[in-house]
Amino acid sequence: MFKKLGSTATAILLAASLLAGCASSSGGESSGSEAAGEPASQASGASEESAGGKVEVEFFNQKPEISEIIAWGIEQFQAANPDIIVKETVVADSDQVLMSRMAANDTPDTFVIWPNNSWFGMVDAGYVMDITGADFLGNVQEAALTPFLREGKNYVVPISYNTSGVFYNKDMYEENGLSIPSTWPEMLENCEKLKAAGITPFTTGAQTESHTREVTQCFLPMMPHYDAFIADANAGTLDLSKEYGPEMKRMGEILYSMVQNSQNDVIGLSYEQTFADFATGKSAMLIDGSWSFPSITAANPDINLGFFPIPGDTAEDTRACAYAGDFSVSIAADTGVPDAAKAWAGFLTGEEFATYYAEHDGSISCIKSCEYTPEHMTYQAEIIASGNYKLNPDVYWTSASSTAFGAAVQTLYMSGDLDAFTAEWVDVFNTNQNE
Known part of the structure; x- marks a missing residue:
């Protein structure tokens, strides 16, 4: 998992450093005046x-x-x-x-x-x-x-x-005759079988926008026209009339279907509690990043874990998300x-x-x-x-875009309004990405 500063904050702080003059550097002797991009050598x-x-x-x-x-x-x-x-x-x-x-x-x-x-x-x-x-x-x-x-x-x-995707309880999968899904429809079939056995399919915690964004971003590479989408998102030029437009609404449908197959009150569940709940058998799956492994196993060292990428609508659209x-x-x-x-x-x-x-x-x-x-x-x-992976989508997002995107997904989880979510998603990047 990685963090970021907004481009404006970065520019301000880096510019400020150029005015620091003769401040002492870490572990070294004080340096003289330095030109931009040319720190004193030691x-x-x-x-x-x-x-x-x-x-x-x-x-x-x-x-x-x-x-x-x-x-x-x-x-x-x-x-x-x-x-x-x-x-x-x-x-x-x-x-x-x-x-x-x-x-x-x-x-x-x-x-x-x-x-x-x-x-x-x-x-x-x-x-x-x-x-x-x-x-x-x-x-x-x-x-x-x-x-x-x-x-x-x-x-x-x-x-x-790091890589994002689906942690799953292998014992629960085996006991219920489930296999790793290659498409999202197959994933929903697994969910129905789990619910029939009295098992909640997903633990989903969306109490904070940052965690919501981290979970959600690993869904995006499944979009058939992901490369065109992410190029326009990074440039702040999203346009629903382009080929990825319908895929954005479909993404909202998929995200909301995950919530419908999760425990009650996803907004009220904290980041830390998601690990404990999943690890102690309250669900069969947890969508998160590989960095969560120590937290999951700390809650239950004996859990039998597996991991797979978020499946797309077709097997061809199923890709790993990695960094x-x-x-x-x-x-x-x-x-x-x-x-x-x-x-x-x-x-x-x-x-x-x-x-x-x-x-x-x-x-x-x-x-x-x-x-x-x-x-x-x-x-x-x-x-x-094999090379069948995409870089984490938010690597080049500004902090403003990341925060707004996470908040938009939280709103979707509460409202289920797909049209509003799609429109807000466009605004998230076209308003914030170039600030």
């Missing part, structure tokens, strides 16, 4: 040494749910690199804090980031190190690096994919400890850490040498490996 070698000959690298972690995994990684890394200390930083509102620190010329040495429109703004403004040619990038799948190139250069280290970069790391361009920062980033691409991460996070790895695929993700991983 020398490696002796300048990296702190008191006692040890070097400290800050790791700004925007994924607090993986802190236990990171703690294990830090222990292993420091055992092999006794002269480097990695200090993890976890704060509330981390995306806002990161931007504020950039504006103050205090960018963390290394930081978890989700490559999206805001991150490209950081790159263009010169706050992210160009790591093109770094040896450790050879450990990363080319398919995971390519989407985030900027003018052919690398600025991020993708460690894991190479759920756990990604960038390095500050002006870090005072470049060699140590690169050593830490390189460690994260190693087979040992990548395998441990995949095993404990339940994600699909971007690292070539990692042979582990979580058992529940085997089917989804095969689809992604």
Whole structure:
């Protein structure tokens, strides 16, 4: 799961940083005046040494749910690199804090980031190190690096994919003679069989617009003319007279049919409670992202999980929704400890850490040498490996568009008004995407 800042906020904070003058950068000495996009460089070698000959690298972690995994990684890394200390930083509102620190010329040495429109703004403004040619990038799948190139250069280290779709209780499916549906009509047939057995098909929580949007976006790649739709949505030029117009209304029908096959009061169910309810057998399915695996298994370590993509109206329209970069790391361009920062980033691409991460996070790895695929993700991983997937739709949406889209879906869940939802959906992007 990734977060984003609106383009306006990004521009303001990055512009503010250019006025910061001689502010001290993270881990380094104060720099002189800097031109836009040209942060002061820091020398490696002796300048990296702190008191006692040890070097400290800050790791700004925007994924607090993986802190236990990171703690294990830090222990292993420091055992092999006794002269480097990695200090993890976890704060509330981390995306806002990161931007504020950039504006103050205090960018963390290394930081978890989700490559999206805001991150490209950081790159263009010169706050992210160009790591093109770094040896450790050879450990990363080319398919995971390519989407985030900027003018052919690398600025991020993708460690894991996230993917959105359907978690399902394999025991409930097997006990009721169900198979993975290849179309949405087949999905509804499964729902009817589950209800006949006294089982609620879906747990759906839509208490917050952010979670509603995260769940809903993984439906969109099933649209037959998805590429044309997403191009116009990103450009803020949606037009219902185009070929994707009828598909937008159909999408509303599908979303509402999910609600009709969920527990009562989807608006009242919190993000956290969805995991507990699904994990403890209150439903057979939960639509969410792969990042939810630790929360589900924390509620019930013994649950027998499977995972499959949201099915389309036809088998040809059934595609995975995935994002190479759920756990990604960038390095500050002006870090005072470049060699140590690169050593830490390189460690994260190693087979040992990548395998441990995949095993404990339940994600699909971007690292070539990692042979582990979580058992529940085997089917989804095969689809992604085949190339039959689309990038998460909201990667290039502004925060305003994301928020408005989630709110529009919440309204649909409460009203069931498909025509109103379709019209509002157009307004969401044509009004907000270019702000």
